[in-house]
Amino acid sequence: MQTVVSIFDYILGLGPTVIIPIAIFIIGMIFGVKPAKAFKSAITIGIGFVGVNLVVGLLSDELGVAAQAMVERFGFNLTVIDIGWPAAASAAFASPVAPIMIVALLLVNIGMLVMNWTNILNIDIWNFHHFIAAAALAYISTGNLWISVFVGLVMEVVVLKFADKTAPMIQEFYGLDGVALTTGSSVAYGMIGMPIAWVISKIPGLKNIDVSPESIQEKFGVFGEPMIMGLVIGFILGLLAGYDIGQAFRLGVSLGAVLYIMPRMVKILMEGLIPISEAAQEFAQKRWGDREIFIGLDAALAIGHPANISAGLLLVPITLFLAVILPGNKVLPFGDLATIPFYVAFITPSRKGNILHTVLAGTVMIAIGLYIATNFAPLHTELVAGLDSVSGLAGSEFSSFDTGGNILKWLAVKLAELINGFF
Numbered sequence: 268m269q270t271v272v273s274i275f276d277y278i279l280g281l282g283p284t285v286i287i288p289i290a291i292f293i294i295g296m297i298f299g300v301k302p303a304k305a306f307k308s309a310i311t312i313g314i315g316f317v318g319v320n321l322v323v324g325l326l327s328d329e330l331g332v333a334a335q336a337m338v339e340r341f342g343f344n345l346t347v348i349d350i351g352w353p354a355a356a357s358a359a360f361a362s363p364v365a366p367i368m369i370v371a372l373l374l375v376n377i378g379m380l381v382m383n384w385t386n387i388l389n390i391d392i393w394n395f396h397h398f399i400a401a402a403a404l405a406y407i408s409t410g411n412l413w414i415s416v417f418v419g420l421v422m423e424v425v426v427l428k429f430a431d432k433t434a435p436m437i438q439e440f441y442g443l444d445g446v447a448l449t450t451g452s453s454v455a456y457g458m459i460g461m462p463i464a465w466v467i468s469k470i471p472g473l474k475n476i477d478v479s480p481e482s483i484q485e486k487f488g489v490f491g492e493p494m495i496m497g498l499v500i501g502f503i504l505g506l507l508a509g510y511d512i513g514q515a516f517r518l519g520v521s522l523g524a525v526l527y528i529m530p531r532m533v534k535i536l537m538e539g540l541i542p543i544s545e546a547a548q549e550f551a552q553k554r555w556g557d558r559e560i561f562i563g564l565d566a567a568l569a570i571g572h573p574a575n576i577s578a579g580l581l582l583v584p585i586t587l588f589l590a591v592i593l594p595g596n597k598v599l600p601f602g603d604l605a606t607i608p609f610y611v612a613f614i615t616p617s618r619k620g621n622i623l624h625t626v627l628a629g630t631v632m633i634a635i636g637l638y639i640a641t642n643f644a645p646l647h648t649e650l651v652a653g654l655d656s657v658s659g660l661a662g663s664e665f666s667s668f669d670t671g672g673n674i675l676k677w678l679a680v681k682l683a684e685l686i687n688g689f690f
Contacts, residue, residue, distance in 0.1 A: 284320060287564075288313035290390040291543055298546035308539045315536025319567050322529045326570070327605040329501075329521040330583065334604040336508035337587055343599055345590060347644045350651060351602020352452070352669035356396035358651045359670075362403035364412065368419055372398055375420050376427065383555065385427045386434070388547070389449045389563030397451025398423045401676040404646050405683035414686050418679040425675060426454045427563070433457070433613060434561050440616035441569050443537065445544030448612060449563035452668070455675040456632055457613025464618050464628035478623040480573040493573035497523035500580045507584055522580065529571025536568070569612040574620035579608025581622070582629045589634050598640045603668035607633075610668065636672030643671040646680065
């Protein structure tokens with residue numbers, strides 16, 4: 268068992284740009300793709316993910332600094348620090364439940380696929396940290412290993428079923444043929460935000476307002492192009508952060524670059540994925556008739572769509588405003604502000620790219636997330652205790668939007684506590 272754990276630790280340490288190509292090559296071979304073609308697809312997808320991660324890194328670095336400047340500029344006085352998803356993910360993989368969960372998550376997905384309970388083969392192993400974090404938090408709360416593993420697997424099942432249901436919408440809107448988005452945080456916020464967005468779309472006076480990238484470009488010409496939208500939004504965020512004109516313009520150019528470059532990186536990734544996806548469909552049709560197989564991947568693939576990232580960026584200052592005005596909120600948004608575009612990845616296509624409806628639904632969704640993150644703070648603080656990143660902040664409480672504000676993880680812990688109460 269220790270050998271297996273060591274192997275998984277080593278592979279996970281290499282990151283998604285290595286993990287996913289390895290998984291793609293193995294899957295390609297299983298589905299009957301010739302070794303040379305499978306290898307080429309795997310490397311192409313790896314290169315695509317390198318590009319995607321570089322662009323996401325640019326977004327996180329530039330927007331993260333601006334968000335920190337906004338927090339400092341406006342002097343928010345909140346007691347729970349949003350430590351961000353990297354700390355929560357690291358703590359999850361370091362938890363006692365992680366070795367069992369990694370193996371169990373793979374087996375459950377394969378079992379569901381064979382039993383026709385899902386059409387998704389989730390190769391996004393790096394994002395297993397969402398399910399592991401749910402189990403780790405439940406273990407802290409209950410002290411019962413097996414109940415904790417059970418609720419973590421329940422979360423996996425819920426995410427796969429939701430991703431199954433929404434896959435056609437995701438594929439059509441984002442142009443991701445054969446793909447389902449299985450990122451736990453994106454799904455959790457989508458489950459809150461999509462119904463809210465549907466209600467908003469029925470409100471008289473709002474339902475007929477279409478603020479989409481297409482309508483903006485139609486009205487404003489070149490100034491409505493995605494990269495110019497990124498430039499304008501970034502410039503405004505820079506001014507809110509207290510930047511001078513030059514710094515604000517630089518932030519705008521960086522965010523414009525994200526909107527311009529990301530679709531091209533996704534296109535490279537999809538070029539590599541198409542042969543594997545086609546082989547998966549052939550494999551499924553031979554054994555299960557007309558059944559489709561979707562490849563589960565990171566919601567980062569949705570970030571480059573102009574409607575999605577525009578809505579996510581507009582929600583950054585709104586999130587800070589909500590944190591201050593909401594009674595009972597204790598969370599100081601910080602570490603996960605740059606990941607807000609991930610949280611609207613399902614809401615945006617559900618409203619066919621209507622930025623206004625997405626932002627309004629996102630505002631309600633973020634408010635709910637802040638309250639959940641506040642409630643989760645004691646357990647979240649215990650989860651990340653011992654990490655080097657929090658060693659200099661003794662006495663502080665920590666939470667995050669990614670884990671602390673995640674309703675599926677919160678429900679998993681409550682389920683574990685309920686089950687544990689019967690034993």
